[in-house]
Amino acid sequence: MSDSAYRVETTPRLAQWRIENLASCTYRKSDPFKIGKWNWHLSVEKNRVLFVKLFPEISNLTRDNPPIASFIVRVVSSVGDRKSLTHPEIKDKVIKNNEDFVWAIEVPLTGKFIIDVEFLDLKTASPNGGEPCSIWAEGFTQTRSNAKAIESLGKMLTEGIHTDITINASDGTIGAHRAVLAARSPVFCSMFSHNLQEKELSTINISDMSIETCQAFLNYLYGIIKNEEFLMHRLALLHAADKYDISDLREACHESLLEDIGTKNVLDRLQHTSLYQLMKLKMSCIRYLVKFGKIYEIKDDFNTFLQNADRDLISEVFYEVLDAWKGF
Template sequence: MQSQPSQIHLTFSLNVEILSRLAQWRIDSLTPNLCWKSNNFKMGVWTWRLQIKKCGPLHVWLFKEHSDHPSEQVPTVAFVLRVLHGPGLRQVVQSQAVNDKTFLTNEYHAWSVETAIHGKFVVEVEFIDMKCGSQAGDPFYFTLGKSIQPAAHQAALSCLSYMLDSGVHTDVTITTPSGSIGAHLAILATRSRVFQVMFSHDLRERKTFTIEMEDMSLESLKALLAYLYGSINRPAFHKHRMALLAASDKYDIEDLKQACEESLMEDINSDNVLERLHNAWMFHLPNLKKDCMRYLFEFGKIHDIRANFDQFLHSTDKELLIEMFQEGLNAVHF
């Protein structure tokens, strides 16, 4: 049976730091028998709050806060709670994973930590998945208050999508090792400066009206074209985002590169952070690099990646390793 959170709390709240799917609340010391509450923080499109009380065991509550937005949907989430404590905050107590927990307004999840916690510690919640109600959805992609696209805009996108899917008046062929597809030179040239240059100078592509993409699969190419034509969906984007990132860099498609960076920042975890950091360095993605560094050092996850670190040391750029070393020296942990 879950314990009820006390209504007694201090008159101030404490900041929660968030990064990707991770939220951390750092506590210097805790007065016994008094409830402390954190400030509100955003995860997905919802507002959350942590609350703790040390009365024998440490009790931790995760709340979904009330929203005044009439269209906000009820979230169903999966998450784990952790307490990091001890020297260097390297001792971890973790709750069982909570799956498909539906949070109504002001509803909460309670966790009792049986391990003795002394001194400074961190309360951490990692959101594994989020969706609206019982409807399956991509995590962290929900946005409130978006205006409906004007009818003319929707019609134009539908026409572009139809042109691509049906091959209406295609005038250029793009080939990959696994197949080829027709496209429209005017659209490619307006979406990519590299494509524009190809057909503005006396190059092979202009003579043959063929673009060879030997480093891309046909499925990834379809996702790239769907993005350029404005018809890509989120599952396809998510599945092919690494190939799309490489293509955005090669063909100078800045908006696609930014979209890939923002997507990769949304689900950083201990299994992929080193790969993300390497890609951030290779493709010059400063925001992704910053978040990966924060995840490793400010959020203390450098201790979770030992198994993959040796391979990373031998495969990544020395300048990046130097930057990581400097970041580690600058990291401040209480």
């Protein structure tokens, strides 16, 4: 049997194992695949029923800090009309070994099928006994060495200490500091360096941003944005990064949008890839739709997308579909 029979394809939060053929009584275990900090395995065992298991590879990391996982598992028939079975969502389950998640499927499956695991969250136990922490939120925490300086900078913003510029958002105003804005954005620096309205009147009009989004934008520039706030406003922050030429914010948004592509957001994100030239996100969205077969799960939304999307973007998707069909 070829090595591909054991290979699991992945995105940062999705794993798919394609089973080409399974004898009436057999056991098969996948190659390891990495999601989050851990290497994982899937296994199938077929006797009277089909048992599907998901478990991390045994290691010191698994023993000392096992994953606390939230996920959805589906088994999808890859022939005909692609019928699927879905296990109820697993929420915050500690998984240490191959007996911690077992799904017994009594519906007979013949021919090719796909085991699809969508990881909704992965957490680790807090070292001080507090609430478990999501590993996907760690990238937005600040290092200890910068903590005091960032705290002081944030205090300047939140308490309005010596603010010298007023930002007029669409539904409110907020004070900020020219020096901080100019240091973070060449567009703002140019505004304050020339005799423009922003310099003369000490105001900036940002009518395409709500006060809530503007606050999130400033919180990012001052280094005090929280992960939840970033996730809530990241598409608007991407627009602001493009408008004010803030490359680190653009990259932070791009990397974050790559991490949680799903059926509810993939088409919207695909549209944004053309607007902001996000090549990695574009290829990840197309791969998610085509290689992982999600295009079949959102047929109505995809038809609407075809009627409104950029023609070049639609062509790229169809080229990927044609290449995928060649592989069958």
